[in-house]
Amino acid sequence: MRRTLLSLALVAACTPPAAKAAWRLDYDLGMGYQYSDNINLSQTDPISENVLIPSVNFSLSETGSVLRADIAGGLEYYNYLGGEFANELRTNLDADVDWTIVPERLNWVVSDHLGMEPVNLRAADTPGNMQRTNVFTTGPTLRFNLAPTLRGRTDLRYVDSYAENSRDFDSSRVSAAFRAEWERSTTQQFSAGVEVQDVDFDYDNLAEDYKRRSAFVGYTHRLTDLNLNVIAGYAWLDFTRGHEASAPFVRTSLYWTITPNNRVRVAGAWEYSDAATYLAEGAGGIEEEEPGRVAIGGAMVSPDVYRERRLEASYVHESARLIATASAFTGRFRYESTLSVYTEDRDERGGFLDVGYRARPLLTFGTLLNATRRHYIDSDERDTTKMYGLYVSHDLSRHWNWRADVRRLERESATGTTPTYNENQVFLRLTYRR
Template sequence: MTALKSDNINQSEDNEAKENVFIPRLKFDFVEEGASVDVKARGEIERRHYGNDNFDDETRSAFAGRINWSVLPRRLSLVAEDYLSEQPINIRDGRYPGNLQQVNVFIAGPSMFARFGEATRFQMDLRGADTYAEVTPGFDSRRYSASAILGQTFGASAEASLHVTATKADFDETDPNIVVDYVRRDAFLRYEGRQRNVSYVVDLGGARVDRDLASDANTTIARLTVEWQPNTSSRLRLRARRQFADEVQDLILRLSDPEEALVADLADPGSSQVSGSVYRQRDVELDYRYRGERFSFRVRPRDRNLDYLSRDDSSRTERSMAFQMGYLLRPRLNTFVDGLVRVRDFSTRDQRDIDHIYRLGVDYQVTRHWGWRAELIRNKRDSNLDDPYYVEHVAQMTVWWKR
């Protein structure tokens, strides 16, 4: 149960709405690894009661789940995935009541496997997907994809593979200015290796998008992930990507990562513009984590550029720096400070927004099963335009219970 008090919950410059919000919330995390069925699922559901009646009470929910049924071990599996989240209706505005919509992506299909000797493997995946957005037009679609992987291992520490994927997207509504049906083809070589405390994955290839009622496009695929863990306390990870991508792919990537929050903070460095359009993506992210006996620290600088093929008004560059620090005062009493600074430049509107969000809090675990958390939050947006500017201060108290 959370009690929240905000002096500007609608994140407005000159029409601030003060609000007291009471939020009963249920969270779960489920993992089952059986002989033939693997299940991973996590979710949140909450009911927001607005005490000052500035907004109608609402329910928010988020879910990420995957089930893998091995019908024939090492030969045939059936896979189903679902990703439900709350995303902004207008990405240029904040995450306030009335600017959030429910977005869902469901994927299902078979995976077939074969081995040619001890070192060579083959995999084929067939998938159908259904995408839905509560408000935004041009996102609802049916997608069909086929991908093939031919891999070769080299000892215990290296593997090379060839990946070929074709995806057809059919949208419920098409508008050349927003989104059009397309076929996307990706082909790349991947090399994975591990040496002592370092692991890495390198992809090189190309992609093409053939669009109905619009010009076709090509790009280079170049991706690199390097992870270094010098000791049990520290981890450094670098991710760099140049590729075609879309919001469906972005949502799956973020929500399937158990380290990412299902429900975003007030300013989210990875929030999505709900759109079915493909974009050229350049994305570089560094993630350093340290966890000692008392002190913990995480810092995540990120630089990305999204160049949409259809929606030019959404093309933008984003640079952000997020950090988290915690200090254990006593075995069950933790203090923490979080922060985010993000600069967004929209290409066609001459608009620059700068988000600052900082949080100071205390988390106390009374027993194994319950505890409380108190937080103070400052959320500010500066802009070269008048309307997007706002400042919000939030006080929040949470009492939690877990099994």
């Protein structure tokens, strides 16, 4: 917690004082009530519980010539009225700040990603199986001209990663990258570069320090309604205990606004990665099950490097009557370490659907569906988690809203070694929005 607070203080300290007054602030205050007929997510001994959940959510933004910033976060305090669990605070934050010190020459970047992740990925998301994680990144970006249409760029970054319970995850990272960027046209850019990263873990009992070197080429295509990014290269990893690994990598993303009411995003990766890199991207899950709630992510919080194959896709439709969000993902994770207790070679796939219908301009009825399936390779264990829900949301005025949800959660294990449970929830929330 101390390192988390320090990271948040550094985000504020690295913000230019003159720019703070120009920030736009939005927030909401909420009071929620939740009833669960199986708060401990047990197969054999379910416990009913009532929970009061006051919450605060905020967003700060600035898009000036000197400062570009997007900061959003929230907190929820879970007051377990039956006393089955200790009261707890859940928090999240996604902060990205880009400060222009010298126009077109020198920028300073600060980002911080705070979230809640499981301690044990196989266990149920009970209060005792979650922890706060934080990944803080900062450093300068220097740009310079190599030719009229060819620019150079150097990035220096310091990264600090922290987890409340999985202490072997804690690390400090230093990286340096150089790239040349060729503006072929106003819509197309080619790039090539090299990067070196040194990873030093705070605790070396189960974690292994390593150095990563990579060389890459990239292509970006930007149009009004479409943005395509592709990076391909080769990476070499040198571990302190003598192990080496190397492989090609590809990362790609596509953002397409089909019409003003329809948007698509597709992203994929085939590369070496780790949990800190994943969390630094602000990746906490597929989509929020409910805007404004602090969600529990699905990352394996460990220090180990893994070979990843991942594909994600999402679609958003917004019209006068219908609001729909759909997303799906598939992933393959193969860990390099054969000694770590964290090693969990697995395949994952899942999807999320939220469909809301505006019966009136201020009244919305909707349904939620969410499913994730994991196959653990070593034990051949398979488990599936599903959520079904219905909700109604009503804007009482410009500032006030109430929402009611009814949900059912189910978890099944094909082998019987993973906890299996069913849970029914009722959630009510009253919110004041600025």
